[in-house]
Structures are given as C-alpha cells and as structure tokens.
Amino acid sequence: MYIFKHSADIIAYLQRQRKAGSKSGFVPTMGALHQGHLSLIDKAKSETDMVVCSIFVNPTQFNDPRDYAMYPKSVENDVLMLERAECNVLFLPDVLEIYPPGVNTKKHYALGELESVLEGKYRPGHFQGVCRVMDRLMDIIKPDVLFLGQKDFQQCMIIKKLFSLLEIKSGIEICPIEREVDGLAMSSRNRRLDPTEREKATGICKTLSFVKENIHSGNLDKLIEEARQILLSHDFKIDYIEAATVDRLQSISSWDGKTEIVVLVAAYMGEVRLIDNIVITA
Numbered sequence: 494m495y496i497f498k499h500s501a502d503i504i505a506y507l508q509r510q511r512k513a514g515s516k517s518g519f520v521p522t523m524g525a526l527h528q529g530h531l532s533l534i535d536k537a538k539s540e541t542d543m544v545v546c547s548i549f550v551n552p553t554q555f556n557d558p559r560d561y562a563m564y565p566k567s568v569e570n571d572v573l574m575l576e577r578a579e580c581n582v583l584f585l586p587d588v589l590e591i592y593p594p595g596v597n598t599k600k601h602y603a604l605g606e607l608e609s610v611l612e613g614k615y616r617p618g619h620f621q622g623v624c625r626v627m628d629r630l631m632d633i634i635k636p637d638v639l640f641l642g643q644k645d646f647q648q649c650m651i652i653k654k655l656f657s658l659l660e661i662k663s664g665i666e667i668c669p670i671e672r673e674v675d676g677l678a679m680s681s682r683n684r685r686l687d688p689t690e691r692e693k694a695t696g697i698c699k700t701l702s703f704v705k706e707n708i709h710s711g712n713l714d715k716l717i718e719e720a721r722q723i724l725l726s727h728d729f730k731i732d733y734i735e736a737a738t739v740d741r742l743q744s745i746s747s748w749d750g751k752t753e754i755v756v757l758v759a760a761y762m763g764e765v766r767l768i769d770n771i772v773i774t775a
C-alpha cells in the first residue's frame with residue numbers, strides 16, 4: 494500500500510493511474526478503523542481497480558471541541574488493517590494539507606433544509622464542515638466511485654446534495670451498516686464506552702428492531718414514544734428518535750404502510766454520542 498501525506502504527491506500518482514486506465518474507488522474515513530470501514534474497502538475492491546482510503550479527523554465538522562479532542566486515534570493499527578485488507582493507497586494528510594492558508598474555509602454550501610433537521614439541528618455547522626472536507630478530498634482524489642456507509646444516513650444524503658451542487662460526476666455507493674454480534678452498530682466512538690456503557694449501548698439497536706417489528710400503517714406517535722422509553726430504560730440521553738422520509742428526511746408522524754421510510758436515532762451513552770438508523774420497507 495502506498496501512503497501519501499501530501500496532496501501534490503497523491504494527485505500526481507493518481508493522475509498517472511487514471512491515464513493508465515485504472516478505475517478508482519474512494520473510502521474517506523476519520524480513522525480508528527473497524528470492520529464497518531473495512532466492509533467499504535472490500536466493496537470498493539470488488540468494484541474498482543484501485544482503492545484509495547483517507548484518514549483525516551476533520552476539525553471543521555466537530556461542533557464540540559471536546560468531541561474532537563477525544564476522537565480515538567490509532568494510525569499504526571489502521572495502516573496494518575488497511576494493508577491486510579489490500580487497500581492500494583492511503584492518504585494521510587495533516588490539517589494544513591487539507592486547509593492550507595489561502596483555501597477558502599468560509600465557503601457556504603447551499604444544502605437547504607437537509608442540514609437543519611436531525612443531526613443538523615443538534616450539531617450546528619456539522620454538515621458545512623463535512624462538505625468542506627469532502628469538497629477538498631474529492632478535488633484531490635477525483636475517484637470514479639465514492640463508497641459511504643448507511644450508518645451516517647443523513648451524511649450520505651448531504652454528500653449526494655454536495656455532488657449535485659458542485660457538479661461532481663463520481664458515482665456514490667451506500668453500503669450497509671456493519672454491526673457487532675450483539676447488534677451494536679460498529680463505530681470508532683464505541684471504543685470510548687466503558688464495559689457497563691458498552692452493554693447498555695445495545696439498547697439503541699434493540700430500540701430500532703422494536704420499531705421495525707411493531708410498526709403498522711397509521712399514526713406513529715405511540716410507537717415512537719414506546720421506543721423513547723426503551724432508550725431511556727437503557728440510560729440513554731436522547732437527542733432525537735424520528736421516523737422520516739428517505740428522500741428528504743422530513744419527519745413523519747404517520748405511515749402509509751407502503752412507502753420506504755427510515756427511523757433515525759442519536760443518543761448519548763455517558764459522554765459518547767451514538768447514532769444508528771433502520772430503513773423500513775413494506
């Protein structure tokens with residue numbers, strides 16, 4: 494695996510590969526890698542000739558400085574995992590490489606209502622930061638296909654919107670959520686849970702399974718309230734649990750029993766903020 498720290502070097506390398514006819518897949522990450530990230534690498538490997546992964550803990554998407562400071566880091570182990578997964582290229586920039594003096598960090602992306610609901614409501618500025626880093630990374634990597642995880646459902650939609658705003662032609666593939674054996678969605682943040690919290694954290698996927706098993710067409714308020722109670726019984730502090738349309742993430746309080754919808758949760762287990770979601774089809 495080739496490791497690049499400087500954008501000029503990776504740009505030159507990828508240009509040569511493109512000229513040679515290589516189709517590239519890109520998996521952007523913030524490191525502290527787990528099987529969820531590796532599932533994206535595997536998918537990219539199966540569909541492209543060259544897999545590029547990036548590890549960059551993006552300061553501009555953290556609305557809480559403490560969350561940024563506490564974000565887990567394990568670069569040496571990440572490199573080993575990527576080598577084993579036969580990733581071809583790793584981009585490992587520092588902050589000045591992504592945001593050099595002169596790069597406009599005040600650019601505003603017109604994301605519309607998508608950025609003010611759910612995560613956007615609880616993490617002001619978060620999606621502008623996500624767009625800022627993706628704008629830079631896409632400009633550097635220029636992949637044929639971008640691989641993203643459904644785990645960050647709203648982020649996937651934001652990035653699709655960004656692509657249409659910037660007229661980026663790369664494809665986007667959304668990959669399923671990888672879970673631990675007890676159902677907890679894999680996340681770098683899970684490392685920050687102590688053993689008791691880790692056990693209780695399964696409440697988040699139990700809640701989503703409960704919703705999926707008990708949902709019927711009609712009003713959803715009672716079901717969502719029951720779901721809230723399950724989260725609270727596992728000691729979660731809830732930011733939101735909402736049923737929403739899959740296209741625009743508009744909150745819904747009733748379901749026709751046919752249209753695909755998504756139920757999304759964000760909640761704190763101790764100091765650790767976890768998110769998860771489940772898509773519900775008829």
Ligand code: AMP
Nearest residue numbers: 522523524529641642644645670671679
């Ligand atoms: P992150 O390092 O958290 O920024 O995530 C990098 C990419 O991995 C994003 O596209 C995430 O949606 C994806 N990802 C994170 N956790 C999982 C998971 N459990 N299953 C599948 N993809 C994931």
